[in-house]
Amino acid sequence: MGHRRPLPVVLASLLAGLAFPALADYQLNFPPPKTGLAQQIYDMNVWVMWICVGIFVVVFGAMFYAIWKHRKSVGHKAEQFHESTTVEIIWTTIPFLILVAMAWPATKLIIEQKDTSNPDVTVKVVGYQWKWEYDYLQDGVKFMSVLSTPREQIENKAEKGANYLLEVDEPMVVPVGKKVRLLLTANDVIHAWWVPAFGIKQDAIPGFVRDAWFTANEVGTYRGQCAELCGKDHGFMPIVVEVKSEADYKAWLEAKKAKAAAAAGDAGKVFTQAELMERGAKVYNANCASCHLPDGKGIPGAFPAITGSKIATGAKEGHIGMALIGKPGTAMPGFGPQLNDADIAAVVTYQRNGLGNSTGDLVQPADVKALRK
Amino acid sequence: MEAHATEHGHGAPKGITRWLTTTNHKDIGTMYLWFAAAMFLFAGLMAMAIRAELFEPGMQIMSPDYFNQLTTLHGLIMVFGAIMPAMAGFANWQIPMMIGAPDMAFPRMNNWSFWILPAAAILLVLSMVLPGGAVATGWTLYPPLYMQGGISYDLTIFAVHILGASSIMASLNIITTILNMRAPGMTLMKMPLFVWTWLITAFLLIAVMPVLAGAVTMLLTDRNFGTHFFDAAGGGDPVLFQHVFWFFGHPEVYILILPAFGIVSQIIPTFSRKPLFGYASMVYATASIAILSFFVWAHHMFTVGMPAVGQLYFMYATMLIAVPTGVKVFNWVATMWKGSLTFETPMLFAVGFVSMFTIGGFTGLVLAMAPIDIQMQDTYYVVAHFHYVLVSGALFAIFAGVYYWLPKWTGHMYNETLGKWHFWLSMISFNVLFFPQHFLGMAGMPRRIPDYALQFAEFNQISSIGGFVFGASQILMLIVIVQCIRGGKKAEAVVWEDAKGLEWTVPSPPPYHTFETAPEVK
Ligand code: HEM
Ligand SMILES: [Cu+2]
Numbered sequence: 001m002g003h004r005r006p007l008p009v010v011l012a013s014l015l016a017g018l019a020f021p022a023l024a025d026y027q028l029n030f031p032p033p034k035t036g037l038a039q040q041i042y043d044m045n046v047w048v049m050w051i052c053v054g055i056f057v058v059v060f061g062a063m064f065y066a067i068w069k070h071r072k073s074v075g076h077k078a079e080q081f082h083e084s085t086t087v088e089i090i091w092t093t094i095p096f097l098i099l100v101a102m103a104w105p106a107t108k109l110i111i112e113q114k115d116t117s118n119p120d121v122t123v124k125v126v127g128y129q130w131k132w133e134y135d136y137l138q139d140g141v142k143f144m145s146v147l148s149t150p151r152e153q154i155e156n157k158a159e160k161g162a163n164y165l166l167e168v169d170e171p172m173v174v175p176v177g178k179k180v181r182l183l184l185t186a187n188d189v190i191h192a193w194w195v196p197a198f199g200i201k202q203d204a205i206p207g208f209v210r211d212a213w214f215t216a217n218e219v220g221t222y223r224g225q226c227a228e229l230c231g232k233d234h235g236f237m238p239i240v241v242e243v244k245s246e247a248d249y250k251a252w253l254e255a256k257k258a259k260a261a262a263a264a265g266d267a268g269k270v271f272t273q274a275e276l277m278e279r280g281a282k283v284y285n286a287n288c289a290s291c292h293l294p295d296g297k298g299i300p301g302a303f304p305a306i307t308g309s310k311i312a313t314g315a316k317e318g319h320i321g322m323a324l325i326g327k328p329g330t331a332m333p334g335f336g337p338q339l340n341d342a343d344i345a346a347v348v349t350y351q352r353n354g355l356g357n358s359t360g361d362l363v364q365p366a367d368v369k370a371l372r373k
Numbered sequence: 374m375e376a377h378a379t380e381h382g383h384g385a386p387k388g389i390t391r392w393l394t395t396t397n398h399k400d401i402g403t404m405y406l407w408f409a410a411a412m413f414l415f416a417g418l419m420a421m422a423i424r425a426e427l428f429e430p431g432m433q434i435m436s437p438d439y440f441n442q443l444t445t446l447h448g449l450i451m452v453f454g455a456i457m458p459a460m461a462g463f464a465n466w467q468i469p470m471m472i473g474a475p476d477m478a479f480p481r482m483n484n485w486s487f488w489i490l491p492a493a494a495i496l497l498v499l500s501m502v503l504p505g506g507a508v509a510t511g512w513t514l515y516p517p518l519y520m521q522g523g524i525s526y527d528l529t530i531f532a533v534h535i536l537g538a539s540s541i542m543a544s545l546n547i548i549t550t551i552l553n554m555r556a557p558g559m560t561l562m563k564m565p566l567f568v569w570t571w572l573i574t575a576f577l578l579i580a581v582m583p584v585l586a587g588a589v590t591m592l593l594t595d596r597n598f599g600t601h602f603f604d605a606a607g608g609g610d611p612v613l614f615q616h617v618f619w620f621f622g623h624p625e626v627y628i629l630i631l632p633a634f635g636i637v638s639q640i641i642p643t644f645s646r647k648p649l650f651g652y653a654s655m656v657y658a659t660a661s662i663a664i665l666s667f668f669v670w671a672h673h674m675f676t677v678g679m680p681a682v683g684q685l686y687f688m689y690a691t692m693l694i695a696v697p698t699g700v701k702v703f704n705w706v707a708t709m710w711k712g713s714l715t716f717e718t719p720m721l722f723a724v725g726f727v728s729m730f731t732i733g734g735f736t737g738l739v740l741a742m743a744p745i746d747i748q749m750q751d752t753y754y755v756v757a758h759f760h761y762v763l764v765s766g767a768l769f770a771i772f773a774g775v776y777y778w779l780p781k782w783t784g785h786m787y788n789e790t791l792g793k794w795h796f797w798l799s800m801i802s803f804n805v806l807f808f809p810q811h812f813l814g815m816a817g818m819p820r821r822i823p824d825y826a827l828q829f830a831e832f833n834q835i836s837s838i839g840g841f842v843f844g845a846s847q848i849l850m851l852i853v854i855v856q857c858i859r860g861g862k863k864a865e866a867v868v869w870e871d872a873k874g875l876e877w878t879v880p881s882p883p884p885y886h887t888f889e890t891a892p893e894v895k
Binding site: 026027028029030031038040041044045048049052055056059060062063066067070071072073076077078079080081082083084087088091092095096099102103106107109110111113114153154155156160162163164165166184188189190192194196199200201202203205206207208210211212223224225226227228229230231232233234235236299300301302330331 | 430431432433436437438441504505506509510511515517518521523604605606610611612645646647648649650651652653654676677678680681684685688689692693695696699700702703706707708709710711712713714715716724727728731732735738739742743744745747748750751752812815816817819821822823824825826827828831832
């Protein structure tokens with residue numbers, strides 16, 4: 001494994017790392033800021049840290065001096081002074097003034113952070129267990145963004161890639177230099193959308209819409225993670241944002257729209273079993289496998305198996321209904337809002353004819369459409 | 374009355390019933406402390422497993438869900454099972470001896486407040502083996518995630534209720550004892566600081582434990598009886614839970630630390646051979662911290678999307694707490710200044726406390742700055758912050774207190790060399806364990822994740838190594854304590870050269886009943 005190092009090397013490189021903060025793997029501060037907000041946060045943190053270091057040196061300088069000089073073992077006799085109102089007033093007032101000096105710039109920054117007015121682009125971001133959905137409201141483009149790190153890497157059966165756990169199948173894309181306003185909400189539990197380089201973190205709360213904004217000032221790919229414990233795969237729902245030039249962004253939007261139009265054509269289509277099974281396997285692995293496991297065996301006591309399940313081997317309608325609506329009060333979400341008819345048809349077919357089941361029947365998009373309310 | 378005194382005057386009854394039925398404050402104090410030690414080791418083992426999983430990237434020894442169960446139970450048990458009972462143990466042993474009272478005000482209730490604790494612990498531990506496993510939401514129990522769990526989620530709610538009831542009973546007892554049973558001449562402003570800090574803590578507990586009980590009861594009815602307090606689909610609001618939880622939660626962190634302040638304020642003057650620099654200002658600072666702690670809760674919620682005025686108010690209020698906290702630190706340093714210092718193990722831990730707790734205070738200040746907290750919230754930086762205030766804060770103070778009063782309690786001196794080893798190993802490994810976590814948080818590592826990106830590998834590995842050493846070092850303390858109970862050099866009544874206070878006027882170990890006639894305090 002590329003990343004394993006013997007202990008002495010680790011300790012030696014710790015010292016080296018302190019001396020060379022630029023070394024990526026021993027990063028001692030925030031990642032390089034790529035928005036005005038992140039830059040201000042970065043600077044303010046450095047400034048506050050220095051104030052703290054200063055106070056620490058003064059106060060603990062005094063303490064260590066006392067430890068050194070005022071020891072009984074060096075013959076120091078205790079002086080019995082105590083209680084001094086003057087001293088108490090001084091060491092109450094000075095910290096207070098320092099705090100006021102710190103609060104002032106922080107106040108300005110908070111007001112700036114909260115100003116989501118006049119955005120150029122608005123994207124609705126929805127947190128799901130355990131993926132993100134991006135909905136470009138002005139352009140009608142909407143897609144899911146799921147972790148793309150292969151399972152084998154997580155289970156240590158394959159060499160881990162450079163962006164291990166910080167890579168997705170479809171990143172969010174935004175134009176450079178434009179104010180992007182996010183409208184955040186969630187489908188199931190609370191998640192939090194966080195990209196450190198942008199200096200933005202906002203909880204996504206089911207049933208409520210919150211907003212936040214950023215203006216990325218450099219083209220590139222930036223990575224973050226969900227920052228609110230949201231269940232077992234909380235550590236496996238990264239955020240990847242590609243910042244593109246205006247022209248590239250437009251081209252990306254057009255390509256996305258074309259793809260969406262093609263997908264819409266699927267709705268009335270009748271698929272073959274092979275087509276449904278192939279598509280269904282993909283949908284299953286992206287949406288269902290994290291709980292029901294890739295082989296459909298589930299986790300006893302927590303997540304039921306698909307293999308041999310009463311629902312997955314019973315009537316089609318019940319099975320489609322479970323996929324569409326989920327089971328309220330459990331971790332099983334309804335996929336109706338996230339997946340189109342063809343995807344649901346495919347995944348239901350896959351569950352009925354794969355993973356050790358063999359009902360032999362096919363589900364077509366039209367069957368799903370009929371059951372949607 | 375006469376007959377009673379002769380009947381019980383000689384010592385403790387024998388056997389297991391002594392411990393089940395005891396109403397003696399010293400016995401109950403001992404049981405609290407052993408219970409806390411057991412829970413500390415148990416939750417510590419969980420931490421070892423957590424650090425082992427995080428030793429390198431990839432999932433090695435457990436499932437993500439089990440990882441979340443461990444972090445949750447680790448937090449809940451350390452807070453409610455280890456730190457709080459340990460502080461209650463000190464209160465039981467010390468408060469009557471420090472104020473010259475024969476026992477606690479309500480001895481039978483005292484027995485109850487202890488004996489319901491194991492029931493709560495059993496519920497929590499049992500939940501690990503029930504279908505679906507233990508609670509995996511983090512110790513903060515946020516819904517809607519909390520709605521998704523199985524039977525153990527309901528058991529955990531009951532456990533929290535029991536723990537709360539225990540704390541409330543203990544607090545009523547402590548307040549009554551302190552207000553009514555002080556020896557003649559001991560005015561409030563003559564009380565040892567440890568007694569003061571516990572008096573204030575007890576009021577905090579009575580104020581906020583019912584709030585927590587209310588919050589988890591709402592979870593219970595949401596889960597089982599169709600209410601929608603925290604469910605937007607039914608007109609509720611998940612964020613409401615966070616407000617209620619942190620209205621309890623922030624005072625709770627001061628419940629954990631104020632008695633620690635008290636312990637350290639006893640120890641530093643003793644080993645400086647000098648009175649505390651500003652007794653009155655320490656009392657006022659403690660009271661201001663306690664009062665302010667009710668008005669800052671939403672600094673744990675800077676990323677929920679409060680309006681700007683909300684962010685501003687909670688930022689200002691939180692920053693204000695740094696002022697009385699600073700006053701405390703300045704006072705401890707001024708007490709040491711021009712003293713005649715010696716560094717026995719209690720003093721080492723006390724000095725370790727002052728310096729490390731202050732680092733936690735500084736990071737607290739950084740986190741109080743709402744714009745910066747937006748980056749730090751729910752990262753390892755927060756994990757580092759609260760371990761600096763809770764481990765090198767509350768826990769180090771507990772260690773200091775144990776070494777300080779152990780000779781009084783047992784009548785034997787502990788092994789000073791081993792004690793010093795315990796301190797230095799703990800101090801160094803603690804920093805190896807938690808200091809790098811500041812960097813991890815800033816670099817972008819969220820908390821509560823079982824696996825992480827490669828860029829975080831080195832610091833995690835260092836942190837884990839520190840963790841294993843820290844864990845192993847605690848075995849040393851166990852050895853010291855057991856040795857000290859079994860025997861050792863005989864301890865004098867005044868164990869430490871310059872120790873002041875009523876507890877040092879009774880022999881070591883103290884008789885089963887002390888101060889049956891109240892001493893006179895001048
Ligand atoms: C100067 C004093 C302090 C200040 C200004 C302060 C500030 C803060 C802030 C703003 C947070 C929220 C961070 C976040 O979640 O983003 C926090 C978290 C925390 N603090 Fe402090 N703090 C102080 C002292 C303490 C003390 C004395 C304790 C306990 C003994 C403590 C225990 C905690 C804990 C346990 C958390 C994390 C809770 C959780 O999310 O699980 N803090 N502190
Ligand atoms: Cu707090």
